Amino acid sequence: MALNVLVTDDSAVMRAMIIKTLRMCGVELGDVLHASNGAEALAVLDDQWVDLALVDINMPVMNGLELLEAIAQRDYGGGMRTIVVSTEGSDPRIAKVRSYGAEFVRKPFTPEELRAAVVRVTGVAA
Amino acid sequence: MSGPYDAPLAEVATRTLEELCFFFAMPLLNDEQREAPADAAMSVRFRGPMSGQLVVRFAGGLLPMLATNMLGDADGSPSMQRDALGEVANVVCGHLLPIIGGASDVFALDAAQPTVVLEHSGRTPDAMVQLGLEDHGRADLILFLDAA
Numbered sequence: 233m234a235l236n237v238l239v240t241d242d243s244a245v246m247r248a249m250i251i252k253t254l255r256m257c258g259v260e261l262g263d264v265l266h267a268s269n270g271a272e273a274l275a276v277l278d279d280q281w282v283d284l285a286l287v288d289i290n291m292p293v294m295n296g297l298e299l300l301e302a303i304a305q306r307d308y309g310g311g312m313r314t315i316v317v318s319t320e321g322s323d324p325r326i327a328k329v330r331s332y333g334a335e336f337v338r339k340p341f342t343p344e345e346l347r348a349a350v351v352r353v354t355g356v357a358a
Numbered sequence: 359m360s361g362p363y364d365a366p367l368a369e370v371a372t373r374t375l376e377e378l379c380f381f382f383a384m385p386l387l388n389d390e391q392r393e394a395p396a397d398a399a400m401s402v403r404f405r406g407p408m409s410g411q412l413v414v415r416f417a418g419g420l421l422p423m424l425a426t427n428m429l430g431d432a433d434g435s436p437s438m439q440r441d442a443l444g445e446v447a448n449v450v451c452g453h454l455l456p457i458i459g460g461a462s463d464v465f466a467l468d469a470a471q472p473t474v475v476l477e478h479s480g481r482t483p484d485a486m487v488q489l490g491l492e493d494h495g496r497a498d499l500i501l502f503l504d505a506a
Binding site: 243244245246248291292320321322323325340342 | 374377378428429438441442444445448449451452455456461463464465467469470
């Protein structure tokens with residue numbers, strides 16, 4: 233099953249690294265969408281079906297936690313899964329991420345770590 | 359002189375450069391590395407129980423290689439190279455703060471910004487680490503903490 237993915241990170245290099253890593257891991261990708269902050273991500277989500285959102289925390293305009301809160305308050309059909317990919321090392325912040333039902337992967341990540349998180353949240357084995 | 363934050367900064371920086379950028383960083387510099395001219399610097403401001411900024415500066419013409427190593431193919435435009443350097447600063451800062459602060463502390467990190475390090479500005483860094491990269495380049499990592 234090909235996944236439509238939305239990668240939200242203010243670093244274009246990190247977005248490219250995440251997408252490249254997903255492809256390397258054998259994750260079958262459908263549409264690959266980009267956003268550089270939470271507000272841009274919401275605009276994409278309002279317009280397109282996304283199966284998997286990969287979200288940074290520290291971003292300008294709207295950060296990742298604000299985005300998770302906004303997603304929780306909207307109806308995207310309940311099918312979208314979220315992985316937060318961040319340098320965050322604060323236990324309370326990571327607990328907050330998990331409280332939204334999101335997986336957490338810390339940067340820098342290995343392909344195996346990212347793949348395992350994708351399998352856990354989507355149930356799709358790459 | 360080495361302060362309390364130099365060792366954790368060196369450890370985090372070495373690991374980040376290896377795992378994120380595929381550079382093997384060496385703490386002992388040869389003459390060419392030591393004298394390499396600076397290419398660019400990016401800084402990340404952070405706020406929380408302590409505030410300040412972390413600067414990462416590359417020297418010796420390694421920015422194209424940095425972008426290539428991170429992207430896995432082309433060496434990227436100059437803006438992608440700066441973006442790559444900013445991501446290094448972001449990751450180092452994100453890993454350093456829980457070590458020097460505490461895992462229960464919450465910090466907000468701003469987006470990485472280009473910066474210029476003024477060696478003779480009179481402001482003393484709270485930590486500074488220089489690491490040799492390849493045989494001719496260098497990474498400087500400089501931590502400034504705001505006065506409490």
